[in-house]
Amino acid sequence: MFIDPITWGAKYFYLDPNATHRGLFNPRLCKFLLPQMRAFADPRITRGVEMAGAQCGKTQKTLVCVFWALDQDAGPTMWVTPNEKFSKLFFDTRIRPSLDLCEPLRRRLPKRERSISKLHIDFSTGMFILANAGSTADLSGKPIRWLIIDEEKDFQPGRVEYALVRTRSKPDLKIWRMSTSKRYEDTIHLAFLGGTQDMWHLKCPRCGGYEVIRWKNFRYVAKGLLCESICLTCPAPIGVDEKNQPIVCGYEWHDTPEDRAYILDHGEYVSHNPGAPYPSWNYWGAIAPWIPWQSIGQDWLLAMEAKSKGDYEPFRRFTCDTINEPWEEQPADKTPEVIRFPYKISQYKAARFQGEAMRGMGIDVQQKDFRVVIRGFETNAASKLLAALPVATFEDLRALQIEYAIEDRFVFIDSAHQSEMVYAACVEYNWMAVIGSDEYNFNHPRKDLIGKTIGWVQKPFSAIRDVWSFKRGKNCRLITLATPRLKDITAFFRDSKASVNWEIPSDVPESYIRQVYNQYKVERINDRTKRLELVWPDRREDHYWDAEYFLTAMAIMAGIIKL
Numbered sequence: 042m043f044i045d046p047i048t049w050g051a052k053y054f055y056l057d058p059n060a061t062h063r064g065l066f067n068p069r070l071c072k073f074l075l076p077q078m079r080a081f082a083d084p085r086i087t088r089g090v091e092m093a094g095a096q097c098g099k100t101q102k103t104l105v106c107v108f109w110a111l112d113q114d115a116g117p118t119m120w121v122t123p124n125e126k127f128s129k130l131f132f133d134t135r136i137r138p139s140l141d142l143c144e145p146l147r148r149r150l151p152k153r154e155r156s157i158s159k160l161h162i163d164f165s166t167g168m169f170i171l172a173n174a175g176s177t178a179d180l181s182g183k184p185i186r187w188l189i190i191d192e193e194k195d196f197q198p199g200r201v202e203y204a205l206v207r208t209r210s211k212p213d214l215k216i217w218r219m220s221t222s223k224r225y226e227d228t229i230h231l232a233f234l235g236g237t238q239d240m241w242h243l244k245c246p247r248c249g250g251y252e253v254i255r256w257k258n259f260r261y262v263a264k265g266l267l268c269e270s271i272c273l274t275c276p277a278p279i280g281v282d283e284k285n286q287p288i289v290c291g292y293e294w295h296d297t298p299e300d301r302a303y304i305l306d307h308g309e310y311v312s313h314n315p316g317a318p319y320p321s322w323n324y325w326g327a328i329a330p331w332i333p334w335q336s337i338g339q340d341w342l343l344a345m346e347a348k349s350k351g352d353y354e355p356f357r358r359f360t361c362d363t364i365n366e367p368w369e370e371q372p373a374d375k376t377p378e379v380i381r382f383p384y385k386i387s388q389y390k391a392a393r394f395q396g397e398a399m400r401g402m403g404i405d406v407q408q409k410d411f412r413v414v415i416r417g418f419e420t421n422a423a424s425k426l427l428a429a430l431p432v433a434t435f436e437d438l439r440a441l442q443i444e445y446a447i448e449d450r451f452v453f454i455d456s457a458h459q460s461e462m463v464y465a466a467c468v469e470y471n472w473m474a475v476i477g478s479d480e481y482n483f484n485h486p487r488k489d490l491i492g493k494t495i496g497w498v499q500k501p502f503s504a505i506r507d508v509w510s511f512k513r514g515k516n517c518r519l520i521t522l523a524t525p526r527l528k529d530i531t532a533f534f535r536d537s538k539a540s541v542n543w544e545i546p547s548d549v550p551e552s553y554i555r556q557v558y559n560q561y562k563v564e565r566i567n568d569r570t571k572r573l574e575l576v577w578p579d580r581r582e583d584h585y586w587d588a589e590y591f592l593t594a595m596a597i598m599a600g601i602i603k604l
């Protein structure tokens with residue numbers, strides 16, 4: 042009588058002591074692994090590819106399948122691992138403990154103990170071999186019925202291809218490949234792309250949206266390096282606002298047993314490449330109910346911390362192993378993360394968001410119009426982008442300021458161009474005129490109680506001084522900004538190096554992303570010193586970026602960003 046590997050596993054397969062859950066294999070917890078098990082047992086399918094995150098149960102589940110095969114559909118089985126050390130550890134910690142507990146397979150074990158070694162077991166139904174991908178002798182010339190290629194990302198170059206070619210096949214050979222990916226378009230990623238590309242989609246109870254579970258849709262609250270809370274949000278577009286920008290649903294799933302079960306019960310694989318010649322799957326720990334989301338958030342924060350110190354390895358590992366997105370080699374400074382948060386750009390006009398302590402408006406002045414950024418700050422320096430848009434006239438700027446209920450002293454306007462017009466507006470509306478500079482710091486006197494200067498402190502802006510507006514016949518206030526340092530600080534927040542969020546809304550305009558997230562330092566020879574330096578380049582298209590660094594200066598002056 043035919044019994045499928047899922048039913049078989051639930052009856053006979055005990056998880057080894059290293060597994061998170063002990064006891065019999067439990068199909069209810071691994072709903073996202075069952076299609077792979079069915080495909081493994083389906084005689085019409087000759088190969089399958091799983092590109093999966095770490096700790097998701099891919100090895101465990103394939104071990105159930107192989108044990109099932111050795112009992113129910115036996116034939117020579119070869120499990121190829123990156124090296125002998127891997128094989129031996131795998132045998133001791135995973136295979137042997139489960140084998141000892143598996144009653145049907147124990148009956149098929151050879152009588153003589155020496156027919157069991159760490160690298161092969163001569164079952165009465167067929168040979169099971171643990172092969173080393175680096176060994177030509179291990180791989181060549183064996184007729185194989187079941188070929189498992191495990192963690193091929195760690196194989197030496199060319200060895201995956203070698204294993205596939207040199208394993209002399211029986212007509213009913215089945216090849217199963219499973220691995221995390223190490224880099225974009227490595228062998229497992231290409232194999233995944235060549236298959237059906239099944240990805241786990243989740244149905245939203247609020248909007249009915251059907252979306253892939255991705256790390257970028259998680260939202261967390263960090264306290265220092267601790268992930269205090271984390272949830273998954275629904276990124277499905279549910280309409281457009283008056284500016285024709287998409288609005289997303291934002292429904293939240295939390296790391297509760299109910300929500301984790303919901304993700305299994307209301308999710309399923311959807312092919313992104315239907316009609317491909319073989320099935321392939323992509324899944325990661327957010328779906329596996331035994332991986333706490335907080336631990337994923339924790340990995341992320343530690344990776345960001347290391348990255349801020351110049352160590353990109355934890356970030357690469359997080360990307361490949363944890364969230365299962367193949368790593369693209371790019372100069373790190375050129376690829377800041379763009380994480381959109383689940384709120385809308387028009388959501389907070391006169392109304393403050395929860396925790397908002399200060400709101401500012403930065404204005405970059407162009408030949409024909411203005412570029413405005415409005416950002417709200419919390420006392421801990423977390424902030425939200427509230428508006429980013431072009432504005433035509435000074436009067437429209439004033440109307441926007443009033444619409445967003447921003448105090449006059451928190452409007453900073455660039456005075457490098459159209460200076461006289463800007464000064465006049467600053468007199469009229471009591472705004473602050475600003476101008477950038479190449480200075481990295483300005484010295485400010487530190488005074489004692491009776492006003493005597495007792496030292497100097499460095500700040501990334503000058504003292505406030507008066508400047509004459511001929512048009513209005515009055516002074517306005519002007520401040521000079523230390524542009525390079527303020528851009529450094531702004532990039533620090535933008536690139537998630539700070540412990541607080543620097544948020545942009547889900548429907549942020551593309552022009553903002555282009556101008557703000559494409560800003561990175563470049564190498565340049567200093568004419569005077571003849572040494573290589575990293576500098577912020579001058580570009581034409583960086584209006585929103587300039588407005589953002591004005592706001593950073595404002596938040597420092599207000600004591601919200603502490604240096």
Ligand SMILES: [Zn+2]
Binds near residue numbers: 247248249290
């Ligand atoms: Zn939704």
